[in-house]
Amino acid sequence: MSFVLDAGDFLSRLDRTEHGAERAATQAMEDNVDDLARIAQNIAPIKKGILRRGMKKKVTLTRNRLIGEVSFRAVENGFNYAIWTHEADYNLGPTSAQAGGTDGYTVGNKYLERPLKGEAEKYIKNVANAVGEELR
Secondary structure, three states: OOOOOOOHHHHHHHHHHHHHHHHHHHHHHHHHHHHHHHHHHHHHHOOHHHHHHEEEEEEEEOOOOOEEEEEEOOOOOEEOOOOOOEOOOOOHHHHHHOOOOEEEEEOOOOHHHHHHHHHHOOOOOOHHHHHHHHHO
């Protein structure tokens, strides 16, 4: 007794599903990065606007990792005050003090860390839900 199994259709569908799941995860991560960038940009201290304009975002998909990045860079006279304004404790200037913040976060230091920690569960669920929808 013998039989022939043509797995071509199955493997083709499996390949499409895998690529669909990758695309869904990447899109969800891009949405998460956009959201984190929006919040962080709106709660970063503001004096001249250089810090807020110095925000960059990036999503990278490698073979076994999906990485979302949000960063700030603000250099004046050789000093990167994006790091200082994020890490130091200080009194806000008048413009920053009058800015309202967003999404329940106030303007001030740790403008990347606070929303990342606060929204992390939502971001994880966004990726999981997107992949889950694609696999159904």
